[in-house]
Amino acid sequence: MSEDAVLSLQSHSTTVDYRGKVPVEHLDYDYIEKCKDVRYLEKILRTLRSGEEGIYPHLIKFCESHLEKLDPKSRALRKEMPVATAASLSKDEWNQIEDELKRWQEETKKTETTLKHQSVFDDLVKENMPPVRGFNCFVPLSQKTVPQERKKPSKCALPRDYREWDKFDVEKECEKIEEDVDKTDPPAIINSGHPKIKTQVDTSLLSQQEKLFLANREKDKGNEAFRAKDYEEAVTYYSRSLSIITTVAAYNNRAQAEIKLEHWHNALKDCLSVLELEPGNLKALLRRAVVYNHMGNFHMATEDLRTVLREEPQNTPATVGDGTEASTPVERGDMGNAHKKPHGRGDGGPHAESNSSHHEHRRNRGSSDKYKVPQEKIANGSSKRGSTASVQGDQSGSGKATPVGGNAGETVNLDAPCGALPPPLARLKNEGNLLFKNGQFADALEKYSQAIQGYTDSEDLCILYSNRAACYLKDGNSQDCIQDCTRALELQPFSLKPLLRRAMAYESLERYRKAYVDYKTVLQIDVSVQAAHDSVNRITRLLIEQDGPEWREKLPEIPLVPLSAQQHRREEPPSAEVLQARAEKAARDAGLLFLESRSEVRFSALKQEGNDFVKKSQYQDALGKYTECLKLKSEECTIYTNRALCYLKLERFAEAKQDCDAALKLEPTNKKAFYRRAMANKGLKVNRAIGGADFPDCDSLTETGFPFLSFLFKCFTHVRLPPQVEDDENVTAVPNSKNSCKGEDISINLQPASAYEFGQSLNAARSSGNTVACAELLASTAPEMLPQFLSTQLDGHTISFIMQALHSHLLEKDPYLVYQHLNHLHTADRFSVVLMLLEKEERHHMTQLFEDLSAVQSTQFTKNDVQNLANKYI
Secondary structure, three states: OOHHHHHHHHHOHHHOOOOOOOOHHHOOHHHHHHOOOHHHHHHHHHHHHHOOOOOOHHHHHHHHHHHHHHOOOOHHHOOOOOOOOHHHOOHHHHHHHHHHHHHHHHHHHHHHHHHHHOOHHHHHHHOOOOOOOOOEEEOOOOOOOOOOOOOOOOOOOOOOOHHHHHHOOHHHHHHHHHHHHHHHOOOOEEEOOOOOOOOOOOOOOOOHHHHHHHHHHHHHHHHHHHHOOOHHHHHHHHHHHHHHOOOHHHHHHHHHHHHHOOOHHHHHHHHHHHHHHOOOOHHHHHHHHHHHHHOOOHHHHHHHHHHHHHHOOOOHHHHHHHHHOOOOHHHHOOOOOOOOOOOOOOOOOHHHHHHHHHHHHHOOOOOOOOOOOOOOOOHHHOOOOOOHHHHHHHHHHHOEEOOOOOOOOOOEEOOOOOOOOOHHHHHHHHHHHHHHHOOOHHHHHHHHHHHHHOOOOHHHHHHHHHHHHHHHHHOOOHHHHHHHHHHHHHHOOOOHHHHHHHHHHHHHOOOHHHHHHHHHHHHHHOOOOHHHHHHHHHHHHHHHHHHHHHHHHHOOOOOOOOHHHOOOOOOOOOOHHHHHHHHHHHHHHHHHHHHHHHHHHHHHHHHHHHHHHHHOOOHHHHHHHHHHHHHHOOOOHHHHHHHHHHHHHOOOHHHHHHHHHHHHHHOOOOHHHHHHHHHHHHHOOOOOOOOOOOOHHHHHHHHOOOHHHHHHHHHHOOOOOOOOOOOOOOEEEEOOOOOOOOOOOEEEEOOOOOHHHHHHHHHHHHHOOOHHHHHHHHHOOOHHHHHHHOOOOOOHHHHHHHHHHHHHHHOOOOHHHHHHHHHHHOOOOOHHHHHHOOOHHHHHHHHHHHHHHHOOOOOOOOHHHHHHHHOOOO
């Protein structure tokens, strides 16, 4: 690049578009060396690294070195840290890990011993707990529900006016009634016997598909029992599932249930079975580590955890179990799937997102939760939402606050650490989370903004931006929500919640294409986000209505999510109510849906086959496909118009007219049906006068509100009479081309004296596809007379035929004549209207003609002349 060019580019640096694409001229050593804009240099470096304009390693290094001189702390220069390995930790650190594991084991044993000495059953009776799932509770018949010693309560005088009603305390009276019920209810006798369920299922008479269905159903029963904490029943159902078909999931789930029952050897067998079927299964390794830990084999437990961390360095349960915290994944009660986070649905508060960094302050959690206190009864039984000032007053006193809505007895520690945030900023974030929970989005937004102003680290700053975006979204400020989500994604690309919230904001602003791209990116990251699935289906229908069948071509490019950012998680099993509702709906609609789905698939396939036959000009075959489509759907207007086209091409005008009539009954304003019925009427000779009168459906188009289409109809359906042979000295015989469907030569007038004679000659050549005859006609016609001769013959097919003749036969012989014809052709009447209706293939032929013409070396016209002329056609 010359120095003048660099200086000119430097002079325009003040108007650089940071959002646009980097010009190729800026990817140059001289420009990069003289550029002082750090932000724009970062954009250039990203473009070079992406490889969009090619791979230039030396230029990339040069750009990096120049950027480092200007801003050594630039984010573009940061490089990812390598994956941690066993060699990353020193011997002292591993000794510390083993010591903490031993200490944790001792504390767990002490807690277990203490719990065993407590009278659990007495506490349950005293607290009047409800019966456990699967147990039978009943009151003996010998006991009376109400003892004889009970005295009748004294009757209180009923309030007689509003003042007495104000003094009446409803909560106290309800508490008295509850106390009386507790005192008078007899104790229930609990039958702890489990129903005997066979662990083996006879499947000798079942097919493979039936076995698979039955095995999944038994596994689902086990999942339900596990969620209800009935682990023995869960083990039974998992065993039944494994007796039908051996699966990794069933072994994994049974291992977790055995861990809950402290059957360590059985759990170890199941884990080993999983690893035989699928070596490297992370769940099995995590659960085997738990088993080894409880069996005292700390070395093997550590090895399993190391293996998990090598595959997933950010795996939370592996980090928890790797000697860094005082709890194990087993204590969570979620079948050992602690590494599975619940998928976001877009409307969750930021407090859910902040859990990504809570593993640091789980260390402070021993046998009880630090952040919870026993629930207290609220006066008058209500918890009104307090003001922000009251919340802040509580926070400043003790560092704790009570959520205004939800669980009134839950106290949150506002000084709890949040990732790498300094304590003052962590407190601001916790206050914002609490305010968001309480629905005070404006106040939460202010807290997040204060925290953002005081911090620059990428990970925690990304969460703060995402949380503030959630506040903007709740308040209806979609524009600011999009900005914050974009900033969060710049810090951490392919972060799930910012993408989901930005998609919702785009959708609220009716920017459906960008919303669709973000939702599809979310589904690449986590396919289980149901909100994204629903939104994609909804937006797809809107885009089809807005942009038509070519709506996908107008979409921005959907980014490809790398495997490292994808979250391979299994969907949460549905609840019993959802399963029952699905079963009822399936039983109700199974037959109908099956028939409809098969019919819809066959209809689409037949229609596509018919369309393919039309493209290949195989109209008879297409006719049969469209007829079969109408047997499946007799009220599909598109099929009638398509079949009418086939009838027209086969010159079966009566059938074409019938199909157009049927289409117009379904859609009275269908333009194609009007046009094709007019062509059918033309074929049936029902037009009022040859050569001058309008067709009947031309007036129908005008009456139905399509005057412009009426004008086009007049332009494109001008009557063409069959070619007539004249005895004249200017008539010559031209041999027929390969595409001619006739075996005899065609006689045309090479020196037409009027537009009528020129039209007869052109129609004769075009009807047989004889481009040689058309080229002869154009060669003998003065270019300035061409617009006048075509004034009544101009349509899309005529232009395309003339272009083919010029390109095939006249371009090599006389390129200047071709240039003159093109220079006058565009001045014909209605040319611009006809040009708009050219098909894609016809436009391609036209483009090829101008490219070849511009490549010709001529003294009579230049390449710029051809380019200027092409702009009027293309």
